Amino acid sequence: MFIDFARIRVKGGAGGAGAVAFRRETGVPRGGPAGGNGGRGGDVVLEADPQLSTLLDFRYREHYAAGRAGHGEGSNKTGADGEELRLPVPLGTVLRDADTGERLGELLQAGDRLVVARGGRGGRGNASYATSTHQTPREWEPGKWGEERRIALELKLIADVGLVGEPNAGKSTLLAAVSAARPKIADYPFTTLEPNLGVVGLSDGRSMVIADIPGIIEGAAQGKGLGTQFLRHIERTRTLVLMVPADAEDAQATYEQLRHELLSHDVALEQIPHCLVMTKADLRTSDDRDWEMDAPEAWGFFVISSVTGEGLPAFLEGLWARVTEEKAKERAEAPDLFPELEEWRP
Template sequence: MFVDRAVVELTAGTGGSGAESFRRESGVPRGGPNGGDGGRGGDIVLVADDQLSTLLDYSYRRHYKATRGQHGMGSNKTGRAGEDLELKVPPGTVVRDADSGELIGELLEPGDRLVAAKGGRGGRGNARFATSTQQAPRRWEPGEEGEERRVELVLKLIADVGLVGEPNAGKSTFLSVVTRARPKVADYPFTTLTPNLGVVELSDFRTFVIADIPGIIEGAHEGKGLGHQFLRHVERTRTLALMVPLDAEDPAAEYERLRVELESYSPELAGKPHCLVFTKADLLPDPDEIPEVDAPDAWGRFMVSSVSRVGLQALLEALHARARDTREAEEAEATEPEAW
């Protein structure tokens, strides 16, 4: 089962209370206060783990609580801190406050860490309150409560290229041919019920990742069909491949519908660079006859057949080059010094 959204309730550990204690030993009649501080409560930390691909585990359990800190003790002994609770999530997880919608952070790369709920501070013991005028304080502090919050986890797949098309556009067949992924392929609409990822391997050890998104129909941005549920997964792709089958009644109208749905869902998504890919070229009597489709914003047009493998290599080389250039531009922008 593919689960790409979950809401969990997190309770970080409460800090331990400070101690009230006085030094008692032979020869020291007035040893003074020696109550130690309480230990801090444990944090709840989200960790990106590349062994995970869904948020399925969080559909079985919703409540998570870190351990509290121990109380302070005499002889100026600080209580032991509570252990942090680490929760593993797949890379590409966005973390938001479920009540306010505020973005807490993102975990994009394996090993990324994010403190989702911070443990409470330990209380001070009476040794901390000793002064020249109050040498035997009986004052101490309780530990602070750990942070409590409802957190929404949303998974957005990380891929270089996103395949976008209506049901039966040939996306899954294409993915199964050019990668080692094995999505379900059949001749009826909505065969693909969950997003699929595949790695394309080219010569000279060049690779890039393709995401196959379930079919998008008219009205997907309003929640119709499966497209709206999974359109978020193409938000992080570097380029899109809009796939139009050559057996469509009106290829130009189908291409325009895809553009409208992307724009309606997210103008930023619609602004991503895209190419136009005509699929099922083996159905054409004349393989050189490309339908007339007005696509001035597309950076390229390709005609492929996954069955006969016509045009696949040229398309893959172009997609790799485009994803590489976009990645390099992103890295250059990230390292560019800020203007004073």
């Protein structure tokens, strides 16, 4: 099952109360104040875990609370801190405050962490109120409650390459031909109902991830067909592949339609470089061998057949080169990849 959305409640642990106590020792009359501070409540922390690939676990449970802290004690003993609650999430999970919609950050790399609910501070014990003029303080503070909030988790698949085409364009067939993924393939539209990911292995241990998403049709941006709900899964790819089958009635129009639907969904998709691919090249007849296409914005044009394998090696090498180039650009532009994680503090 492909679970890409969940909403949960998280609560930091309560801080412990401060203590009121006085030193009692034989031979020491009127010992001074000795009530320790309460401990700090545990935080709820989300952490990116490469073992996970869905948000499924969060579908079965809604409430998550970190451990409460211990109260302060006599003899100036500070209460124990509450236990942190660590919730593993798949890489690529985007977090928002479910009530305000505020974006809290995203967890992209193994070990990335984000505190989503801080534990409460511990209260002060009476010892900390002592001053030279106030030697027998009886004041103490209760612990603070931990933060509580509802958060929305959204998983965006992280793929290097996104396949875009009308239904039956041959997206899933291509994914199956170049990776170990086994998406469903059939000659009817909307065979693919959920995104599929495949890892493409090239020589010398090189690999890239390709995402096959459901087909999009004219009006998709307005909700026709399966709509564009899956396009968000390719918002972070490094290149898109716009696929037009060799037997398309009007290849140019099909290409332009795809571009149009992408842009209507989100202009951010326009920033992602794309190449144009003629699929099902084995279906070409001798008359349409020279497929004239006007696509000045595409970085490349490839002719492939997932059935005969024609053109696939050159296509994959072309993709690899482009993906590598984009990765290098990303590194140059954003040495500190996720500043917002640092900035965000409750």
